[in-house]
Amino acid sequence: MMRYSLRSNNLDEIAKELGTIGIDVRKENYRKLVAPHKIKEENYLRVNGDNVSGSISPTSAFLYLHKGIPTEKDEKLIEYVTRKYKLPIERGFIGLTVATAAILASYITMLYLLLQMK
Numbered sequence: 001m002m003r004y005s006l007r008s009n010n011l012d013e014i015a016k017e018l019g020t021i022g023i024d025v026r027k028e029n030y031r032k033l034v035a036p037h038k039i040k041e042e043n044y045l046r047v048n049g050d051n052v053s054g055s056i057s058p059t060s061a062f063l064y065l066h067k068g069i070p071t072e073k074d075e076k077l078i079e080y081v082t083r084k085y086k087l088p089i090e091r092g093f094i095g096l097t098v099a100t101a102a103i104l105a106s107y108i109t110m111l112y113l114l115l116q117m118k
Helices: 011-021 072-085 098-117
Strands: 002-004 024-035 038-048 052-056 061-065 088-091
Touching: 011 024, 011 038, 011 072, 052 072, 061 072
Parallel strands: none
Antiparallel strands: 002 061, 002 088, 024 038, 038 052, 052 061
């Protein structure tokens, strides 16, 4: 997951630019109850590449790599976000996939059994 601080609040302009690259863009609205009688409303863009998807709002952008290697279309999306918004705030690994977790568990089990034999 990559999160970036945005420098522009104009989501329509961003949607046009991403549309020219060939990224699927959908404008959505998010509502959150902040206080008993106060609702916070925020507009954002839902973006979809081949293996990368995410959301771009006026305050941040999140991109997720789902599986495999990013395609050329995905690389253009990642490059656009990193070039346009320049400063990465946080980069992190989302989690282990099931296959990686199973392999890791089997290695830990083998190591435990080998240590028990001594």
